[in-house]
Structure formats: structure tokens, C-alpha cells
Amino acid sequence: MAKIGFIGGGNMAEALVKGLITSGTVKNADIMVSDALAKRLDHMKSVHAVKTTGDNREVAGKSDLIILSVKPNSIKKVITEIKSKVTSKKLLVSIAAGIPTSLIIKALGSKKAKIVRVMPNTPALVLAGASALYCSPSVTAKEKESVQKIFESVGIAYIVDDEGLMDAVTGLSGSGPAFVSMFVEALSDGGVKMGLTRELALKLAAQTVFGAAKMIIENGSHPAELKDRVSSPGGTTIEGIHKLESGGFRANVISAVEAAANRSRELSKEGK
DSSP: OOOEEEEOOSHHHHHHHHHHHHHTSSOGGGEEEEOSOHHHHHHHHHHHOOEEESOHHHHHHHOSEEEEOSOGGGHHHHHHHHGGGOOTTOEEEEOOTTOOHHHHHHHHTOTTOEEEEEEOOGGGGGTOEEEEEEEOTTOOHHHHHHHHHHHHTTEEEEEOSOTTHHHHHIIIIITHHHHHHHHHHHHHHHHHHTTOOHHHHHHHHHHHHHHHHHHHHHHOOOHHHHHHHHOOTTSHHHHHHHHHHHTTHHHHHHHHHHHHHHHHHHHHHHHO
16 A cells, blocks of 8 residues: 555544554555644654654645545645646545545646545544545546545445435435434433443443344344334334324435435535
């Protein structure tokens, strides 16, 4: 694997650094991180033994693959700062939500720039993320594989051929952890209402969601199949399902993903 540079050393960057090192994909010595906060750089250096600097241009100049892990409103400023160091041989990866590749290409001033736009999600922090990647036309098949491997070090990663689908990804897996967290909280609230302690209710709720998700992933089961297995005729589960459906549970979840995706689309247009 080539030398990798991170511009921005926040939580997502640290998750990727941890995943890359833990999986053996990249050696510590081949990773460099820049950040505006000296405290953050000290942390990355002491915990992960990677190279650090306060100079974004140094990272861009010494790295073959540059990961932009800064806030969306900082993208243009950072690209302007490093563009003289971004040659046609370098690969630029952006994890800034809502920032289209066209904006990055325009800021770099090169239509042949190799850009990969990625939408990761917060479970990457525990190496259980879900990411989708869109690659500009100049990115080779081998380079696509390299970037995919990076994000697979913190979970699963898929490549999409249509950049417009990145908004749907944002609405589903990008915003999804918040929706699932709300469900876990509500599930535990139900347990508390029925007499369980908050601590026990939360542990049971979180493990229940984790276990159900694991069954779907590992067994390849359809969610409806798992639902039907638990729903005995005239039993407790079907009674609860009826209550959820009467409140428009599934329709509301679909609408939440749709709303988040539409907002992502709006942000992409605002960023152009």
C-alpha cells in the first residue's frame, strides 16, 4: 500500500488510521496526519505512532493517497492550500458530506484529477462502518480497489457508479446510525415503562438490535423472515407489530431516509 496522508485528524480519520494499522493494510510509518490542533496531533502520534505535522502541504506532498477528513465548509480552503502538491499521479479521497467531485475538480483546476468521494458512517469508530464510494473517471480499477480496501478496514465498503446515489447513501447509512440510536432509546424506554431499570433496559435493547442485525448479515436472512419467526399466532410480538404499524412505523422510517437524502442533495447543490 502507498503512503497515506490525512488532512484533518478527527474521529473519522482516527477510525481509519486504527483500522488500517490493525488490519495490517498500512504500516504506522507510512501514515502522516495533519491537524490545526497540536493536542490532536500529539494524541495521534502517541496512540497510533504515525507521523504528524501542522502543515497540510507537507502531507499532500509526501503522500500518494490523500484523505480529506475536514468539515465540508473547509474543503475549498484546504484544496486551494494544497493544490500545487496534488499531481496527476496522486489520489484525493474526500469524506466531506455533501461535497460533489465536480466541486473538488473545479477547485483543483484539473479535469483529470483522481477524486474518490466517500460516505462513511460513525460505526467506523468501532470498526463496524458502512461506506459507499464514487470514483471520478480518471481513477483506475487498481486505485478503486486500494481505496475500497482502506474503508473495508473499518467495516464494509461498496463502489457506486452513479454519484447521484451518494445522496441516498447519506440518507440511509450516513444518517441511519442516528435513526437506529433513537429506536434503541425508545425500545429501552419501553422496558423502563414496564418496570426494568434503565441500565438493564438499555443493555437489552442495544444487544437485541445488534443480534438481529448480525442474523441478517451472517445468515443472509430477509428481515421479514426473522420477523415472522418471532410472530406467533395471537402472541405478544404480533400485538406489538400491530401497534407499530398503526403509528406508521415503516412509512416513517422510509420518509426519514428520503428526507435526509433530499437534504443531502440540497447541500450538494449549495456547495457547487
